[in-house]
Amino acid sequence: MPQGESFWNPYRMVPVRSQVVRKKPVTEERFSGQSGVITCSLKNLTSLFVGRGSDSSLLSLTFIKRNGRFAIPGSSLKGMLRSVAELVGGGCLVSNSSGKGDRYPNLDDSYKACGNNRSLCITCRMFGMMGRGRGARVHKGKISIGDALITDDDVRTLSFEVLLMNHGTRHNAFYETPTTGKFDLLSRKMYFHQPRMKEEIPSIPETIRTLMKNDIQTIRAIAPGHEFKFDVSFSNLEPDELQLLVYTLALEEDTKVNLEDGQCPLRGPLRHKIGMAKPLGLGSCQISIERLSILPPPKTRFASLKSLESTVYEGESLARELAKLTEPLAGDTSPTMQHLRKIMIWDERDSRNFRYPDWHWFKTPGNASIKLKRI
Numbered sequence: 468m469p470q471g472e473s474f475w476n477p478y479r480m481v482p483v484r485s486q487v488v489r490k491k492p493v494t495e496e497r498f499s500g501q502s503g504v505i506t507c508s509l510k511n512l513t514s515l516f517v518g519r520g521s522d523s524s525l526l527s528l529t530f531i532k533r534n535g536r537f538a539i540p541g542s543s544l545k546g547m548l549r550s551v552a553e554l555v556g557g558g559c560l561v562s563n564s565s566g567k568g569d570r571y572p573n574l575d576d577s578y579k580a581c582g583n584n585r586s587l588c589i590t591c592r593m594f595g596m597m598g599r600g601r602g603a604r605v606h607k608g609k610i611s612i613g614d615a616l617i618t619d620d621d622v623r624t625l626s627f628e629v630l631l632m633n634h635g636t637r638h639n640a641f642y643e644t645p646t647t648g649k650f651d652l653l654s655r656k657m658y659f660h661q662p663r664m665k666e667e668i669p670s671i672p673e674t675i676r677t678l679m680k681n682d683i684q685t686i687r688a689i690a691p692g693h694e695f696k697f698d699v700s701f702s703n704l705e706p707d708e709l710q711l712l713v714y715t716l717a718l719e720e721d722t723k724v725n726l727e728d729g730q731c732p733l734r735g736p737l738r739h740k741i742g743m744a745k746p747l748g749l750g751s752c753q754i755s756i757e758r759l760s761i762l763p764p765p766k767t768r769f770a771s772l773k774s775l776e777s778t779v780y781e782g783e784s785l786a787r788e789l790a791k792l793t794e795p796l797a798g799d800t801s802p803t804m805q806h807l808r809k810i811m812i813w814d815e816r817d818s819r820n821f822r823y824p825d826w827h828w829f830k831t832p833g834n835a836s837i838k839l840k841r842i
Contacts, residue, residue, distance in 0.1 A: 470837060490587070555711060610700070809842045
């Protein structure tokens with residue numbers, strides 16, 4: 468979405484929090500914190516495709532199934548939720564174990580991936596940490612997410628031709644951190660929703676089709692409007708960790724943003740994206756929390772031979788509890804949260820056209836210095 472163009476780039480970078488706070492995790496033997504189960508549903512708002520990888524270089528382009536039913540693996544859900552939690556909660560740069568170096572001399576070492584299992588950022592405490600190198604230690608985390616199984620017996624699918632490939636960094640402005648204007652790793656890539664592309668994707672230009680015919684794949688995606696069910700189990704979560712988990716799942720139901728200096732006002736809920744072909748509009752989904760069960764405190768549970776009942780929130784009591792848990796983050800106006808809302812907002816009236824610049828745009832002298840539209 469370079470300035471002066473009618474189209475928008477499919478993604479933008481969201482700046483990370485101003486600091487990463489680490490502390491010792493609460494582990495299972497401590498008998499503290501809150502444990503329970505969150506029952507969730509997922510509805511796909513646009514077409515959805517979650518493929519199975521057969522090896523590191525080839526994708527088997529069939530939707531994953533479990534016992535004959537379409538499914539979103541729990542590992543995919545966990546990855547999606549963790550990436551949001553790392554931004555919202557101020558997690559480490561989990562993919563960067565080396566910290567600053569010749570390429571990123573201004574990167575604060577405090578952002579680098581956690582490596583000490585006795586001093587972890589909030590997302591490594593919640594989702595787990597795997598150390599690197601000789602003598603590395605691990606922390607298994609406190610959240611377990613099951614596969615999301617489709618509830619519909621009659622599943623409608625759509626066939627699309629796609630180019631599944633990594634284009635790499637072609638224009639530095641696409642990867643600059645909005646708050647610093649630099650390519651410094653202090654931001655994360657997130658994809659815009661594309662409500663206009665619910666049951667279609669952009670066609671492949673003939674020039675590209677001729678040049679890259681061997682890279683074109685056909686996928687059968689699940690059409691919008693199907694429902695999946697999954698559970699999130701958690702143990703020994705501290706109050707801020709439970710708040711972050713619930714917010715990461717539920718997000719916000721009504722927010723307003725103004726893009727491009729007020730020229731593009733949007734209003735709606737925040738929604739997730741999962742699966743493949745996100746730049747083409749696939750993968751937008753709504754996660755709803757349907758039930759929250761909190762187990763009795765561990766010391767009470769394990770000190771009694773009686774079967775103790777969980778505290779269960781459903782209906783109106785669930786709505787009140789979710790509002791209480793998400794309120795601190797829903798009211799956060801930090802640069803991270805403001806940019807996050809502008810990317811994750813789902814507005815049915817959003818009429819923007821999303822696409823990447825073509826080959827000629829990249830080759831035109833002067834375009835490399837063009838900044839992106841302000842969000």
